Amino acid sequence: MSLRHAMLGLLARGPASGYDLLKAFEASLANVWPATQSQLYTELGRLTDAGLIAVQAEGPRGRKEYRITQQGREELWHWLTEVEPDPPRRNDALLRVFFLDQVDPGQARAYLERRAAAAAAQEAALLGLREQVAAQDDPLARYGLLSLEYGVRISAAVREWAQWAVEQLDAGGALAPANPAGPAATTADTGTASPADSPAHAANPSAATGG
Amino acid sequence: MSLRHAMLGLLARGPASGYDLLKAFEASLANVWPATQSQLYTELGRLTDAGLIAVQAEGPRGRKEYRITQQGREELWHWLTEVEPDPPRRNDALLRVFFLDQVDPGQARAYLERRAAAAAAQEAALLGLREQVAAQDDPLARYGLLSLEYGVRISAAVREWAQWAVEQLDAGGALAPANPAGPAATTADTGTASPADSPAHAANPSAATGG
DNA sequence: GACAGCATGTAACCTGTTACATGATTTG
DNA sequence: CAAATCATGTAACAGGTTACATGCTGTC
Structure with missing residues (x-):
């Protein structure tokens, strides 16, 4: 649930509308925590319901400017200092x-x-x-x-x-591929068993994604 | 949609059941592409429907052993050599x-x-x-x-x-926090504007997640 | 007056996670 | 015979993506 904290982090710097936040996400968080417009507006509603932000002012084209509440600041502080980040899992x-x-x-x-x-x-x-x-x-x-x-x-x-x-x-010397499939090897599937018949097994217990 | 390709990759080494695949994921792909039991069984159904794998044999406790089809091998080959991996987006x-x-x-x-x-x-x-x-x-x-x-x-x-x-x-010398919130700063939210009144803006155009 | 940009909201869909539900077989 | 392990499947939910839908305001 880091989207909410990213939003709180931006709002902690000063009030902003959904539109402002969208621009901020595109400009500065695009490669760290991307968010879509749809997500932002939905989450603004939830954050408001939870009392972590509030509408500060309404502007021209239905614009709603949100500010972070004290409760929101506390939640942000908690996340920043007490919650261990989870490492990226997929690569x-x-x-x-x-x-x-x-x-x-x-x-x-x-x-x-x-x-x-x-x-x-x-x-x-x-x-x-x-x-x-x-x-x-x-x-x-x-x-x-x-x-x-x-x-x-x-x-x-x-x-x-x-x-x-x-x-x-x-x-290391060329390893032959275990099971050639190739783009040209277009023989129709015959239903015969594949060359390797042992059950699938792990090559090794693996490395981490890094984080 | 890499789950499907991870499964094809394991099945390309030899036939396996959903249970076998689960063990293989836990043992070797846990840190690169984790998958849950629920996901695996669902995807086995889809892969079968798509003709990329097929049930090769049925065993003792309702066990179904799957093998990769030629079509599946081609899909795996395509993914390995022609599809650009998407970089990790969130950190x-x-x-x-x-x-x-x-x-x-x-x-x-x-x-x-x-x-x-x-x-x-x-x-x-x-x-x-x-x-x-x-x-x-x-x-x-x-x-x-x-x-x-x-x-x-x-x-x-x-x-x-x-x-x-x-x-x-x-x-660099200590920077004062922009908006102190602290664990002890538990003043109730008064509704007054936060210290910084400018709209939230980007600190910089950001770095990448790495990949 | 047209167009770019500001501005918000909703619906459908996909992937992944957690939890529930059930039962057979092997081994000590 | 009890327990561990093998084995499969479904339901509910959460987070994220794409697409749809709509309208106002400032500027050239």
Whole structure:
């Protein structure tokens, strides 16, 4: 339920409408906690019912400006200092790595190289952004810069990992794919058992998603 | 829709029942793509309807053993080589960093130190696991080791980032919290406007979740 | 007066989580 | 025979996404 806390966090900086919050989410939280318009308006209602925020003023086009209440501040404080964040649980890109033995080594290698390129691109983008942000010396950007740095470091680590993984494949000798399926292997399903007949089992007890 | 592909990936290694898949998810995919029992059985039905898997045999206690079909192999191949993975979008721990200006610097520092400790603990656990896995020299563990290494590197990067962030706070001089709320500041909500009256705005255009 | 932007709200759908419900088989 | 484990299935709910629906206001 972090959406609610993200909203409280933004409202703690000053009153805002649903529309204002939407812009703030798009501009600053898009990569950390995205939210849709629909979600925001629904949650504004719930937060109001719960007494954590209240309508402060009504404006021109049905605009409702919300402010955080004392109860809301307390909830925000509690979340910030007493609730342990839950780590990201799912990683689509890493999931594919588990099944890379199903394609031929060239494709596995290509996959990892695409990961490296994607991470490098993100790293470059964030480095550019950091220059911009650092230049404007906004005191509010202080903590924002911490999260930017996080992004820079994580994308660098991912890039380095993917590059290392490619080297591992190259060094380790080509593994044949366990169960070739290929784009051209379009033989109709015959109902015969697959080449491997042992029950599915784990390759290893796994790594974490990182967080 | 990666659950379906994770299941196809496991079934591509050999036939399995819903129960077998559940064990495989718990043992090897828990930190990359967790799934509940309920989800697995529901999805087995859908995969069967879609013709991507089929019941191969029925066993003792109503056990149904599924195998992947050729169509299923093609779908798996497509997902592995042609679908770009979507990056993790939400990061609960990093979201809090955006709002650390709402608590006093000591609490912000403590928060970052807890992140560093958590990352260090995870790193240590994964290093231990890597030793175990490396010792058994299982050829199937080849790609599994790549994901383990990913976990090790990401937790190291997070740990280093959090340590760096603590240093930044210490060096940068204490910032006063923008809007103190505190656990003791229990004044009833009076309805008066909060100290900051400007509309909520972004601290900066943000960092990425990493992936 | 047209258009961009401000502004709010609802419905349908999908994924995932928790909890409920039930029963067969193997092992000590 | 009791307990652990194997084994499957459904219902209710929560959070998030997409799409629909509507209308006002300021500016060129």
